[in-house]
Amino acid sequence: MLKNFEYFEPTKLEDACALLQRYQDDGRILAGGTDLLIKMRSGSIAPKHVISLEKISVLKQFSSFPDGRMSIGACVTIGALEFSPFLISRMRLLHEACSRLGSSQIRNMATLGGNLCNAAPSADCAPPLLVLDASVSIVGPEGERKEPLTKFFVGPGFTSLKADEIVTEIWIPRIDGKWEGTYIKHSRRREMDLATVGVAVLVKVDADKEICTEARIGLGAVGPTPFRAERAERILMGQRPTLDLLGQVSSVASDETRPITDVRASAEYRKHITRVNVRRGLEHCFANLGFQL
Numbered sequence: 001m002l003k004n005f006e007y008f009e010p011t012k013l014e015d016a017c018a019l020l021q022r023y024q025d026d027g028r029i030l031a032g033g034t035d036l037l038i039k040m041r042s043g044s045i046a047p048k049h050v051i052s053l054e055k056i057s058v059l060k061q062f063s064s065f066p067d068g069r070m071s072i073g074a075c076v077t078i079g080a081l082e083f084s085p086f087l088i089s090r091m092r093l094l095h096e097a098c099s100r101l102g103s104s105q106i107r108n109m110a111t112l113g114g115n116l117c118n119a120a121p122s123a124d125c126a127p128p129l130l131v132l133d134a135s136v137s138i139v140g141p142e143g144e145r146k147e148p149l150t151k152f153f154v155g156p157g158f159t160s161l162k163a164d165e166i167v168t169e170i171w172i173p174r175i176d177g178k179w180e181g182t183y184i185k186h187s188r189r190r191e192m193d194l195a196t197v198g199v200a201v202l203v204k205v206d207a208d209k210e211i212c213t214e215a216r217i218g219l220g221a222v223g224p225t226p227f228r229a230e231r232a233e234r235i236l237m238g239q240r241p242t243l244d245l246l247g248q249v250s251s252v253a254s255d256e257t258r259p260i261t262d263v264r265a266s267a268e269y270r271k272h273i274t275r276v277n278v279r280r281g282l283e284h285c286f287a288n289l290g291f292q293l
């Protein structure tokens, strides 16, 4: 049962920051509430002061800049991203992740910032944003700072956020040249299930489409936090992709995981699926770029 709490609905970011600063560990940010309210109902957390971001319009903006960068406000909903023409045409892997998160009811409430700040190892938007080299803008009493997503997740349910800090935006830098990316969610059911393994892959190739100039592999639900499989990524750099090489890369990516056994799958199964889906993701990306493997 929900314990009593004081509810705030500030209209300005500064006021939300001031409230958080006042209440510190007794205060909690509420975005879509699809994670927070479940934890509050179960009693696993019981904030005395809940600060909603719902009325702060600046957190709901979504902008693409002429220089190719993109900024997504922390309170843009997963549903808005699912139907964003920009994501559908130019950033398909993030669109794929959003369209596989929860149900349409959940997607209409859940926010991108909430998905990251909740810091579940299985968060669907984390692997694609990791391979997109995203960073988060954070405001707090000491002003604003930017943190690369690779440093943001520090453990299951934990981020580098201090008690009085708020994520305001998610930044995606411009990606130059020819590239392709995908997100593959493996779950027990297609709808309404958390990822058993989440794999995002992004590859860049040279102008003549002969070699892979950069490979990025983001993994979810196979370690305490979502992370980049950096050893595997390095194998592909500067190489001509072949089926043998992709097999080698996917085995190393699987070796880099530290999965647990839980109700969804055993650790061994998660390692196996990582290997299979990293390979599938790479094959898909290179095929779409016109490579004959």
Ligand SMILES: Cc1cc2nc3c(=O)[nH]c(=O)nc-3n(C[C@H](O)[C@H](O)[C@H](O)COP(=O)(O)OP(=O)(O)OC[C@H]3O[C@@H](n4cnc5c(N)ncnc54)[C@H](O)[C@@H]3O)c2cc1C
Pocket (backbone or CB within 6 Å): 028, 029, 030, 031, 032, 033, 034, 035, 036, 037, 038, 053, 074, 075, 078, 100, 101, 102, 103, 106, 109, 110, 111, 112, 113, 114, 115, 116, 117, 118, 122, 123, 124, 125, 161, 165, 166, 167, 168, 192, 193, 194, 195
């Ligand atoms: C039925 C169901 C199905 C689900 N399925 C999936 C799924 O398939 N994949 C998946 O990844 N997730 C899933 N989820 C989890 C959840 O919907 C997502 O993680 C969602 O994106 C959380 O966003 P929210 O806005 O609801 O966060 P909230 O619940 O409002 O907040 C989550 C946490 O982040 C903090 N927070 C939120 N925004 C900020 C901010 N801007 N700055 C600082 N702290 C902040 C809150 O204080 C809280 O601790 C599911 C949840 C439910 C209930």
